[in-house]
Structure formats: C-alpha cells, structure tokens
C-alpha cells in the first residue's frame with residue numbers, strides 16, 4: 337500500500353491487486369463483536385525519519401501514545417519484558433537465580449562458541465539457564481524447529497545487542513538505555529493499526545488509482561528478462577511496465593515463466609510458519625494490564641496473548657467486554673492447522689483458564705478463529721544460501737521489485753515493509769537505485785534517527801549503538 341500511495345501521490349497510474357477482502361495484510365484491523373481488533377499485537381515503531389514522516393502524513397493527529405506493558409508468563413509467574421534482571425532473579429527464587437548466575441558466569445570464563453545459531457547467540461549473552469527459561473520454549477513454539485537450527489539473524493533483528501549484562505546495567509542505571517527491545521512508548525492509530533493502510537488505499541483511489549480487492553494475481557509474466565505484465569486467473573493477461581510484488585516469494589518465483597530450475601529449486605527450500613489466532617470475548621474490562629503477554633510456559637501451546645482493551649479506548653468504545661487474541665503457530669501439515677474452529681476455541685478457552693488470567697469459565701462468552709497462512713518466514717540455518725540465488729535472479733529481472741514480509745522473505749515489522757514500499761516507489765519514479773534487499777538487514781544503524789511523540793516527530797542524534 338505504501339508503494340501505491342507514493343506512486344499515486346506522484347501522479348502515476350497505479351493499480352493494486354489484493355487477494356483478500358481488505359487492505360493491510362497482516363497489519364489489517366477488523367470489526368469483531370462491536371470492537372476493533374488487529375491480527376495480534378501491532379506496535380508501530382521506527383527510528384527512521386522517512387518512515388515516521390510518512391506515517392504521520394497518513395495518520396495526522398488520529399493516534400494515541402500507548403505505554404507498553406508486556407510481560408512473560410512462565411509457570412504462572414509474570415516477568416517484565418524485556419527482562420529486568422533484578423526482578424527475574426528475585427522471582428525465580430534463590431536456587432534458580434543461583435543457577436542462572438552461575439551459568440552466566442561460565443560464559444565469561446568459557447564463552448559459548450557463536451556458530452550462527454540462535455541458541456548459541458542467546459546462551460552467549462544470557463547464560464544457558466536463562467536461555468532455557470526465557471527463550472527456548474517460546475522460540476520453539478514460534479518456529480517449530482530447535483533453537484540450534486534457527487539462524488542467529490532472528491536474534492540479531494529482534495533482540496539486538498541486549499544481554500544479561502545490559503539488563504543488569506539497566507537495573508542499576510534505569511533509563512540509560514535506548515535499545516530497540518526496551519522502547520516502551522509507541523504511537524497507535526485510534527482506528528487500529530490497519531487504519532494506516534485503509535487511508536493509503538483511499539488516497540490511491542482519490543488520486544485516480546484502483547485498489548481491487550478479492551483479486552489475486554495468478555503470476556507475474558516476463559519476456560526476455562523483462563516484466564511485461566501480470567496474469568489474473570479470471571481476466572487473463574494485463575500489461576504493465578513495472579510490477580511491485582508483495583505476494584509470497586515462494587509463490588511468485590514458482591510461477592515466473594523464465595526462472596531457471598536452480599532458482600525455483602533454491603526457493604522451494606524456503607519455508608513459512610502459519611499462525612492461528614483465536615479471539616475470545618471475556619465479560620470483564622479488567623483481565624490484565626498488558627498490551628500483550630508472551631507465554632513461555634512449555635505446558636501451554638499458545639505463545640502470545642493480546643489484550644485489545646489496553647491499546648486505545650476507541651477500539652472498544654462502550655463495550656464492557658475485553659477481547660483477547662491467543663496465538664498458535666504451526667506448519668501446513670500439523671493437525672492443529674486442520675483443527676475445526678470449535679475445537680480451537682475450546683482449546684484456547686481451556687488454556688486461558690490455565691493461565692489464571694480468567695478464573696470463571698462463564699465469563700468467556702464466545703470465540704472467533706482467523707487462520708493466517710505463511711505468516712513467518714522461517715530463518716532456518718542455511719536459509720541465506722537458499723535465498724541468495726533467488727535474490728540474484730530477481731535483481732536481474734527488469735521492471736520487477738519484490739517487497740515486504742513474505743514478498744522478500746524478511747522477518748519485517750510494519751516499518752520495514754513501509755520503507756521497502758516507499759523505496760520501491762522511488763525506484764520507479766526517479767530511477768533511484770535503492771537496494772530493497774538491504775532493508776531490515778542492517779540491524780545497527782538508522783539513516784536519520786527520529787521518534788514519534790504526543791506532539792509529533794522529534795529528531796534524535798543518529799544511533800549507532
């Protein structure tokens with residue numbers, strides 16, 4: 337939507353083909369039981385001035401600053417996220433805390449070798465025991481593979497340089513740290529996170545462009561290494577000079593008419609993980625204070641619970657009830673993916689009661705299920721080797737740009753996808769040679785650092801921490 341929005345603003349004739357019945361993709365919002373909800377928690381955050389300016393241009397004043405409270409639920413105990421060293425060690429009790437500190441001390445004496453996998457990356461920074469308690473079960477639920485099979489890229493993107501040492505330093509000098517994992521106030525649109533993309537779609541239409549819903553693209557067509565257009569299953573071929581694709585990379589490449597066998601074969605090695613969201617309506621306005629909770633308890637299958645009561649009051653209006661979204665992750669061939677809605681709702685209700693967040697089963701009024709295929713690009717070790725030939729081939733196809741979370745097989749947040757869209761539009765408009773594959777690959781630096789506050793954008797010194 338960002339690419340289309342930018343192109344339409346520049347007067348380019350643009351058409352968007354969206355497979356589903358709404359814009360916004362994974363970041364769309366929807367109405368449920370008289371309230372507005374997102375697909376799980378959607379905190380928008382960027383330090384990139386270009387992204388923040390664009391966001392504010394679309395959202396205007398229609399946002400609220402939300403204080404984030406996120407905790408980890410581990411065996412019925414709540415821990416702040418990101419980890420607060422003092423609290424974690426205290427709540428684990430003296431025996432367990434001792435084990436954690438000993439394991440961490442061992443990392444100073446004989447550091448775990450970093451072999452590019454998630455397990456070693458985290459163990460090196462937190463010690464083995466804390467890895468087992470606070471990282472292992474959640475990550476394995478999410479990715480469906482052992483942490484030693486997961487590429488360290490995941491940690492580098494999401495945990496950045498955070499470590500137990502940082503956490504201890506924070507406990508001693510609170511407020512001195514600006515790591516991305518610690519950002520705890522964020523701007524949230526009053527119409528739900530999807531409001532941003534709905535407004536972009538409106539702007540495209542106002543500018544004379546088209547946004548066609550329920551219109552999946554069958555394939556992108558190329559001839560002699562150049563894009564010539566797209567095929568729509570029900571309408572056939574439509575010619576275009578430039579195509580920007582955010583459909584799953586695997587689907588795009590499998591159907592590209594001129595892609596060499598070596599490239600399609602490499603692409604088949606890339607996999608995605610699915611998400612099932614089970615929404616539950618609870619007859620209470622006070623379930624917990626968190627925006628969302630990470631569920632690390634290994635005996636519960638759910639990995640995250642979002643509480644939409646704690647985002648913006650505009651979402652729930654005058655409803656006295658709370659909507660929670662419980663997340664489950666699985667592959668296509670797992671029985672969970674094929675489970676009926678009724679069974680999923682019953683499972684989620686049972687698990688919710690087991691968390692202790694809700695104690696009276698009568699309060700859980702009703703449930704709703706949303707299945708999201710291909711939600712998470714799996715950074716399995718070796719995925720870069722599979723991606724490299726695909727990337728090289730796609731770079732060579734004139735007039736084609738791939739962007740987005742599953743479009744470019746990147747574990748993007750909204751801000752990364754927004755930036756990719758804006759840069760892709762710039763490439764079309766001015767022939768700029770922006771490297772889209774580089775977005776969300778540089779984990780350390782930002783072009784020009786800025787932050788959205790109650791009163792708009794504030795520039796900050798460039799962060800190179």
Ligand SMILES: Cc1cc2nc3c(=O)[nH]c(=O)nc-3n(C[C@H](O)[C@H](O)[C@H](O)COP(=O)(O)OP(=O)(O)OC[C@H]3O[C@@H](n4cnc5c(N)ncnc54)[C@H](O)[C@@H]3O)c2cc1C
Pocket residue numbers: 337353354355356358359360361362363364375376377378379380381551552553554582583584611711739740741742743748749750751753
């Ligand atoms: C549970 C969850 C929590 C998240 N939390 C956060 C968060 O806190 N903060 C944050 O910033 N981000 C978060 N994200 C990530 C964010 O939602 C994504 O980064 C963002 O939506 C990606 O946008 P995109 O345009 O790259 O891809 P998508 O949102 O996946 O959009 C791709 C679009 O392409 C369409 N499509 C697919 N195939 C075709 C086809 N053949 N033809 C036409 N259309 C097609 C899809 O229907 C979809 O609308 C979260 C995501 C999930 C699932």
